[in-house]
Amino acid sequence: MRVALFVTCVNDAVFPSTGVATVRLLERLGVEVDFPAAQTCCGQPQFNTGYREEAVPLVRRTVRAFEGYDHVVVPSGSCAAMVRHHYGSFGAEVPGAAGLAPRVHELTEFLVDVLGVTDVGACFPHRVTYHPSCHGLRLLGLGERPRRLLESVKGLELVELPGAEECCGFGGTFAVKNPDVSAAMGADKIGNALATGAEVLCGADNSCLLHLGGMLSRQGAPLRALHLAEILASTEEEPWR
Amino acid sequence: MSGDERTTPPGPGPAFVGMPAFPEAARKAVGDATLRANLRHATHTIRDKRARAVAELDDWAALREAGKRIKDETLRHLDTYLLRLEEAVTAAGGTVHWAADAAEANRIVTELVKATGESEVVKVKSMATQEIGLNEHLEAEGIAAYETDLAELIVQLGRDRPSHILVPAIHRNRGEIRDIFREEMGSWGRPAPEGLADSPAELAEAARLHLREKFLRAKVGISGANFMVAETGTLVVVESEGNGRMCLTLPETLISVVGIEKVVPTWRDLEVFLQTLPRSSTAERMNPYTSMWTGTTDDDGPRSFHLVLLDNGRTTALADEVGRQALRCIRCSACLNVCPVYERAGGHAYGSVYPGPIGAILIPQLRGTASGVDASLPYASSLCGACYEVCPVAIDIPEVLVHLRGKVAGQGGHRPERAAVKASAWVLDHPGVLAAGERLASRTRALHPRRAPGPGIRRWTESRDLPEMPAEPFRDWWRKNRT
Ligand code: SF4
Numbered sequence: 001m002r003v004a005l006f007v008t009c010v011n012d013a014v015f016p017s018t019g020v021a022t023v024r025l026l027e028r029l030g031v032e033v034d035f036p037a038a039q040t041c042c043g044q045p046q047f048n049t050g051y052r053e054e055a056v057p058l059v060r061r062t063v064r065a066f067e068g069y070d071h072v073v074v075p076s077g078s079c080a081a082m083v084r085h086h087y088g089s090f091g092a093e094v095p096g097a098a099g100l101a102p103r104v105h106e107l108t109e110f111l112v113d114v115l116g117v118t119d120v121g122a123c124f125p126h127r128v129t130y131h132p133s134c135h136g137l138r139l140l141g142l143g144e145r146p147r148r149l150l151e152s153v154k155g156l157e158l159v160e161l162p163g164a165e166e167c168c169g170f171g172g173t174f175a176v177k178n179p180d181v182s183a184a185m186g187a188d189k190i191g192n193a194l195a196t197g198a199e200v201l202c203g204a205d206n207s208c209l210l211h212l213g214g215m216l217s218r219q220g221a222p223l224r225a226l227h228l229a230e231i232l233a234s235t236e237e238e239p240w241r
Numbered sequence: 242m243s244g245d246e247r248t249t250p251p252g253p254g255p256a257f258v259g260m261p262a263f264p265e266a267a268r269k270a271v272g273d274a275t276l277r278a279n280l281r282h283a284t285h286t287i288r289d290k291r292a293r294a295v296a297e298l299d300d301w302a303a304l305r306e307a308g309k310r311i312k313d314e315t316l317r318h319l320d321t322y323l324l325r326l327e328e329a330v331t332a333a334g335g336t337v338h339w340a341a342d343a344a345e346a347n348r349i350v351t352e353l354v355k356a357t358g359e360s361e362v363v364k365v366k367s368m369a370t371q372e373i374g375l376n377e378h379l380e381a382e383g384i385a386a387y388e389t390d391l392a393e394l395i396v397q398l399g400r401d402r403p404s405h406i407l408v409p410a411i412h413r414n415r416g417e418i419r420d421i422f423r424e425e426m427g428s429w430g431r432p433a434p435e436g437l438a439d440s441p442a443e444l445a446e447a448a449r450l451h452l453r454e455k456f457l458r459a460k461v462g463i464s465g466a467n468f469m470v471a472e473t474g475t476l477v478v479v480e481s482e483g484n485g486r487m488c489l490t491l492p493e494t495l496i497s498v499v500g501i502e503k504v505v506p507t508w509r510d511l512e513v514f515l516q517t518l519p520r521s522s523t524a525e526r527m528n529p530y531t532s533m534w535t536g537t538t539d540d541d542g543p544r545s546f547h548l549v550l551l552d553n554g555r556t557t558a559l560a561d562e563v564g565r566q567a568l569r570c571i572r573c574s575a576c577l578n579v580c581p582v583y584e585r586a587g588g589h590a591y592g593s594v595y596p597g598p599i600g601a602i603l604i605p606q607l608r609g610t611a612s613g614v615d616a617s618l619p620y621a622s623s624l625c626g627a628c629y630e631v632c633p634v635a636i637d638i639p640e641v642l643v644h645l646r647g648k649v650a651g652q653g654g655h656r657p658e659r660a661a662v663k664a665s666a667w668v669l670d671h672p673g674v675l676a677a678g679e680r681l682a683s684r685t686r687a688l689h690p691r692r693a694p695g696p697g698i699r700r701w702t703e704s705r706d707l708p709e710m711p712a713e714p715f716r717d718w719w720r721k722n723r724t
Pocket of ligand 1: 521570571572573574575576577599631632633634635
């Protein structure tokens with residue numbers, strides 16, 4: 001089984017710890033993982049902002065970078081959804097674009113569906129609340145997977161996030177084009193998260209956490225945003241940060 | 242026209258002309274605490290109720306699929322079904338008029354009203370007549386048009402604009418409504434009762450008394466329709482209050498203005514929508530009043546019936562392979578109630594009578610994207626997909642939004658943005674350049690402010706810190722530790 005990590009452009013540049021955590025987690029579970037260096041961005045930011053043509057070279061690059069791998073693991077529901085739902089529409093410009101879709105798995109899908117594990121042997125003795133990002137929730141239908149993984153983490157107390165299914169207000173370029181509505185949505189999400197009394201706001205999409213974490217940091221709130229992979233990578237012997 | 246000559250409250254000015262782009266209009270709404278509270282309360286209440294009403298049906302997914310299929314099939318052969326409808330309506334004693342745009346529809350309706358010799362009409366709640374600005378047009382021609390739906394009445398008396406498809410006065414709370422009734426009812430008919438309080442029962446009674454004299458006096462009724470059944474030429478209006486039924490049955494002349502996409506082939510098809518519409522809109526298993534009429538009937542109801550079939554941009558939308566799915570819409574408003582952007586921005590920010598997610602995909606197709614507000618609508622969404630999830634005819638609203646963004650991005654005003662996107666895509670297509678940039682950002686990270694200048698970034702940092710840059714990008718960690 002040849003497995004590649006598609007770390008995503010945001011994680012590569014801003015949240016490398018999520019990539020490192022994903023590698024450690026997969027290796028701990030006995031998966032030999034590769035990182036094809038030709039990968040960059042899936043093309044979603046361009047595509048979703050209306051610049052389909054500008055996304056074509058990135059779609060081509062992504063398809064080529066992961067040729068020959070049985071599975072491609074992505075620690076981002078949003079980027080996985082881009083490949084799964086939209087790469088098929090690039091078939092005319094990029095032969096093989098549709099073929100990548102079924103081989104791409106968001107991290108929790110890979111763990112639960114491909115590896116068949118929910119207890120990954122993690123330990124994270126903290127109070128955690130989980131925000132299911134929209135693309136993972138609605139486009140991929142991740143359902144209970146993240147929750148089942150979190151519930152199996154030793155020491156972790158999972159608390160329900162009120163209004164969990166509501167969008168956090170990131171939305172890619174939406175956050176910049178409609179900054180006021182975006183911030184209002186983010187403020188409500190953070191208010192709900194703080195009300196849970198959790199120490200950690202966990203998500204499976206760092207772009208949403210970039211937005212929410214940025215607001216938490218500005219407010220000096222006693223809550224930090226953390227990617228699910230980093231919680232699952234944490235063990236008794238090697239606690240994460 | 243001077244104040245004393247008026248027969249209906251002056252509207253809020255030329256409909257939506259010169260509206261600011263969505264983000265600006267939304268900024269005001271976001272800062273209005275009362276509005277935010279009104280909207281939040283109303284949308285969350287109806288949202289939760291809808292979810293329960295839909296969950297009761299174990300064949301909801303099949304009904305949704307059937308609704309989508311029926312609409313698609315009808316749209317594919319729209320010409321055939323419209324001609325069948327015209328034939329049936331005519332055979333039943335009605336007259337069918339075809340209106341290519343708002344101006345033509347307004348002209349037809351005005352002439353029909355004038356031919357009756359009347360100078361006032363009562364109206365059933367109708368989106369199509371709002372879309373064409375019929376009330377303003379009639380007023381200018383000396384004809385008073387009275388809205389009889391409770392929420393439309395509140396909007397009309399308040400010289401306001403509707404902000405929701407189903408609940409046009411959703412932005413108002415009870416106290417505001419009481420004040421509007423007290424101040425305005427007397428100028429246009431029976432005044433509000435002395436000492437009117439803000440309980441729902443008292444407000445409804447005040448509206449009932451005010452409207453009753455208008456119903457009994459009116460000789461002309463104007464309506465829209467939720468559906469038109471082609472096989473028999475039957476029009477259908479579903480409503481909650483019963484005021485619509487008064488307008489549909491009491492006047493001598495009934496004029497219905499209906500978008501051409503509202504036709505369904507048969508009664509069997511109608512059955513699907515009569516299940517999905519009430520559950521999606523008011524969260525009721527069945528709406529209290531369903532009025533159906535076929536042409537005219539001797540000694541019962543209006544003696545003369547006119548159907549004005551409205552295009553007004555619909556055939557342009559129909560020609561767009563991706564965009565045409567917006568014409569499946571049955572105006573249930575479920576997408577508004579579930580939309581996090583609508584909840585914060587309110588309906589007025591969308592600059593049309595169709596707010597929320599459906600407005601954001603419909604208006605740029607009906608009106609084009611030449612104006613600032615219309616060009617900003619496809620971006621008025623975080624693409625969270627909640628609208629698509631609830632839509633009873635499965636309109637993939639995010640898909641259409643992205644499609645329309647592509648059209649807007651091709652317009653002249655977007656040249657700088659396209660250049661920036663092109664440049665960033667070029668960097669992303671050159672991993673060596675990308676890595677060099679990432680390393681530079683990491684190496685200089687101690688110098689980075691958490692708030693930053695520059696237009697895009699400044700908007701980001703108005704409410705959020707920038708992230709701290711990592712010591713090294715992931716690709717460098719990988720190279721050092723795994724190769
Ligand atoms: S788009 Fe769908 S959910 Fe929105 S009003 Fe129309 S039918 Fe209802």
